[in-house]
Amino acid sequence: MAQRRRVRRALVAVLTLVLAATMATAAGQFARADDPVKILLLLDVSGSMNEKISSGGTKLAAARTALKQVADALPDGTQVGLRVYGSEIEEPKEENPKACQDTKSVMPVGRLDRARMHRAIDSFDAVGETPISYALEQSIKDLGGQGKRVVVLVSDGEENCVPDPCPVAEKLAAAGVDLQFNAIGLDVNSKARQQLRCIVDVTDGSYYDAEDTEELTDSLQKLTKRALRPFTTSGAPIKGSLDRGEAPVAAPGQYVDSYDATAKPRYYRIERTPGSTVSAALSTVVSPFRGGFNQETWSLRLLTDDGETCTTGTSGGTASFGTSVHTASVTTAYWGFDPADRCVGEPVLLEVVRTSYQGNKATAKVELVVREDPPITNLAELPKNLTAWKGASTVPSRKSAPVVGGTAFSNAAELKPGSYRDTIAAGETLFYRIAAEPGQTIRATVDFPQPGTESAQGSVAVTPKVRLLSPIRNTIHEDSSGMVGEIEQPTRLTTGTPQLRIRNREIDIKDGETGAIGAATFGGVHYLAVALSPNLDSESGRIMPIQLNIAVDGAPAGLPVYASPSPTPEPSTAAPTDPATSPGGPGSEPTPGPTNSAGPVDPGRLEGALLGTLGLLGVLLVAGVITVLVLRRRKRPS
Incomplete structure (x- = not known):
């Protein structure tokens, strides 16, 4: 009995911390007040959830207790819902193909009602198949298309309706910028663990094992004080151009963009006061590729309109056990203040190149900061x-x-x-x-x-x-x-x-x-x-x-x-301007x-x-950080 309680407490701890952390991920971003974090609990209630766990009791009983205690721990006003799969159709999919669409919302996403959530948790049985992919698709519909959306999947087995749920997760993630998948494997085998890890990796979410009493207890000891928190990007949306001549104007401020793994340069135009110092920084995370080793390099370059390099910067690193935070920056500070020098006196282009290795094709979100320091008169x-x-x-x-x-x-x-x-x-x-x-x-x-x-x-x-x-x-x-x-x-x-x-x-x-x-x-x-x-x-x-x-x-x-007025200490998050209609002149x-x-x-x-x-926590496994920030400068003219 004591071991069973430890299993339930550990599962409650993991569930609660995943929920708390993912809710808070959006709190650190510039979100609108009318776009609260929405969380959907997605529970596997296939027939295997009736199996006993090593310390006694069924997996389903442990999950019910965990979910109820999570409901009691969540704060008032939480936007939360509950969906299950495998609760209706007992026949195998070979006899009843509808078993691969056996999922239902037992509590729509809405303001937390604890009594209602308790009733929903007791409203289903574990009888069917494991249609993870289809259930994920329906979960996104439950969450809607606005605001920060979080899915927490609890499963004890692998997908058995399609060969691999990862492509479906990748497709869903690509369509939702503010979407995050997290998963907990309850006494799962290696194939199921690999599938669940792949699902969470596509959105930089987290995976936790809850395999037996010992590992659950260890998870409880690790995570009762604080869940892992992810690096979050924030700012006004901007889209770098593949064509230098079409580069969007990035005024001093903070922006977010996303990059594929094609290694094609993207460009942003930075207008400036002649003689001012222009700086740009990129921050991002490098994630493991499907749970394994990953290596990426981000290269920045400031250049003139005709392609003359002013300065470069590079951030390179790896991720093995989790994600790692990388930054790279470039600045014209080392050029002095002579407006006759084109890198000092003319607008510049920021070039960004992402090079991804190990076959990783996942999209990466980046945070870009542009800063301009006016000319200094008392140098x-x-x-x-x-x-x-x-x-x-x-x-x-x-x-x-x-x-x-x-x-x-x-x-x-x-x-x-x-x-x-x-x-x-x-x-x-x-x-x-x-x-x-x-x-x-x-x-x-x-x-x-x-x-x-x-x-x-x-x-x-x-x-x-x-x-x-x-x-x-x-x-x-x-x-x-x-x-x-x-x-x-x-x-x-x-x-x-x-x-x-x-x-x-x-x-x-x-x-x-x-x-x-x-x-x-x-x-x-x-x-x-x-x-x-x-x-x-x-x-x-x-x-x-x-x-x-x-x-x-x-x-x-x-x-x-x-x-002119000194640099503003906090970056702007105003939307970028079109090159033809930019209202801000040099020195603004x-x-x-x-x-x-x-x-x-x-x-x-x-x-x-x-x-x-x-309020600022989220779930992220981070490790294997090797960050190199190289700042190169051309030899200063005499």
């Missing part, structure tokens, strides 16, 4: 560039305050000097904002785990990593270290910036030290990215408390004087976009109000 009076930097020194610990890291750049939690505590799951990347101006230096020390806390049971096989990124999202400095075996003392990683100076861009970049100096050339919001990558698939989801110690040294000094100031900064929060809310404080 000669500003401090000259640094010539050396030996890295950031450790930040001492203080009394810590709770904080919840963001899931992306757009909802990064704000950190001021001091100490903070958070929790991270293996496979997760958390984002934080730290403001600093020229004359100041940022230092950040992160302890894995937080000193004085229990990190996890047993040995670990994870790799923590910290990165400090500039306002244009290029990496200034990073630090990482593998953790294998029993944890005897925390792993302490420190990252930071050289002293920020506008003229640091004048340094001749030769290596990592000079590269860090050259990247520390912008004032404003910097980003601390903290990742915990699993080195084994079984490590995904391992919870670890962390402590972040933050210092911002010095006072603002050597501030630039701009020829971007409209600030919405912000979502999160400061320290009460940890009680994190555990007590399931979705209220998991």
Whole structure:
């Protein structure tokens, strides 16, 4: 009986966290208030759900109990529905072909009514086939075509009406930008697990195993505090052109686009004030290809209208056990301010190329940020560039305050000097904002785990990593270290910036030290990215408390004087303009976009109000991150 309760509790935990996290994924995006997250629970009630699980009781009984407890845990106002398949037709599909269309909505998607949901959960039996593909198609109809739509599939077996449900999932995903599939395999075999993983991979969702008491208990230990959260893209929609002459105008702001795997260049036109500094950044995720190894490269180039290269940037990496976050950026900052130079004085084109390996053809969503800094009138009076930097020194610990890291750049939690505590799951990347101006230096020390806390049971096989990124999202400095075996003392990683100076861009970049100096050339919001990558698939989801110690040294000094209003710190999410009708001329100031900064929060809310404080959570297995950000520049003319 105790084992059966553990099975049910673990299944409840996984279901609840998947629901909580997927609901919150949309909270970090720029969604309309009248487009709430809609969740559909899709339950397998084929005949095999009457089988006993190893700890006693049937799979169906465990699922009923889990669903009822999930209903009790969801907050008021949740948009949720329930669909089942295999509940009506007992004859096999060979005798009754309609068995492959045996699915029904037992509770339409709508505002949560707990009593109604309990009745719906008790309203069906497990008798039929396993038409996963057809049920997925009907699920999308249940959810409608607007807003963030999430399907949570619970199945104990493989599709048996079509050879492979993955092509159907891919087709449905391609038609729904804000669609996410998640799945839980309940005591499944390898073929069923492969099918379910494929379904969730097409939308960067998550798969969880609930095979037996031991693994369910392990899942409960890993995920009771926090589900994995996905990197989310946000901004105004834009579509890069394959033709340079038809490139859409991307004013300073933030955009979202999607890329196929054809490796064809896409172009965006950036108008500018002569002598201004233009920067562009791309953020995306690389996902495993059907549960396996994947490798991708994203290349950025700023060029003139006739194709002369101004500057390039590349982000390349792999994904093995889950998705990994990648950024790439390019900037004309290293060209100086001579308007006679075409890369300084004329509009430029942003070229983006995605190269995907291992046969991966899945569409990838990207977030693009365009920034323009007006010409600086007092450049000669500003401090000259640094010539050396030996890295950031450790930040001492203080009394810590709770904080919840963001899931992306757009909802990064704000950190001021001091100490903070958070929790991270293996496979997760958390984002934080730290403001600093020229004359100041940022230092950040992160302890894995937080000193004085229990990190996890047993040995670990994870790799923590910290990165400090500039306002244009290029990496200034990073630090990482593998953790294998029993944890005897925390792993302490420190990252930071050289002293920020506008003229640091004048340094001749030769290596990592000079590269860090050259990247520390912008004032404003910097980003601390903290990742915990699993080195084994079984490590995904391992919870670890962390402590972040933050210092911002010095006072603002050597501030630039701009020829026109200074850059807007927050990117705009206004829609892009047509090249022929662009109202914004060179030097026009971007409209600030919405912000979502999160400061320290009460940890009680994190555990007590399931979705209220998991408002930014989602489900994602992330790992195997090897990110390379290369910033090349042409030799500066004498």
